Amino acid sequence: MKAFCEATGLTRDTVNFYVRLGLIEPAGNGSATNSYRDFDEDQVEAAQMITMAKSLGFSLNEIKHLAERYRSADMDTYAQASILREQLVKLEERRSTLEAMEQALNAKLARIEAKTETPVGEMPAA
The missing domain is CATH 1.10.1660.10 (Multidrug-efflux Transporter Regulator; Chain: A; Domain 2)
Incomplete structure (x- = not known):
């Protein structure tokens, strides 16, 4: 262990x-x-x-469900590959969402920093 x-x-x-x-x-x-x-x-x-x-x-429930489907004794390699492809599509969707969030946060940070002379990360503590 x-x-x-x-x-x-x-x-x-x-x-x-x-x-x-x-x-x-x-x-x-x-x-x-x-x-x-x-x-x-x-x-x-x-x-x-x-x-x-x-x-x-x-979630752990999602992971368990996927693992059970993937390990199923009656599942052939085509079905296993299909499950993996489904997960790749979901990952791509999540990646797109994360990239959109990153862009939104960067834009907000740029607007905040444009109002000050010093970048926010370098501002002295209050």
């Missing part, structure tokens, strides 16, 4: 939470004498994708 946490940047509590939610599945649950969980590269990749998806505004 320690190596998995270091590889993913997640805390032990977060990993356990994700396992309970079914977002990641340990490769093994250890022997009957211990409660250690084994994780392989697939789980590291899944955890990293969860972290990225969360940073892009996806």
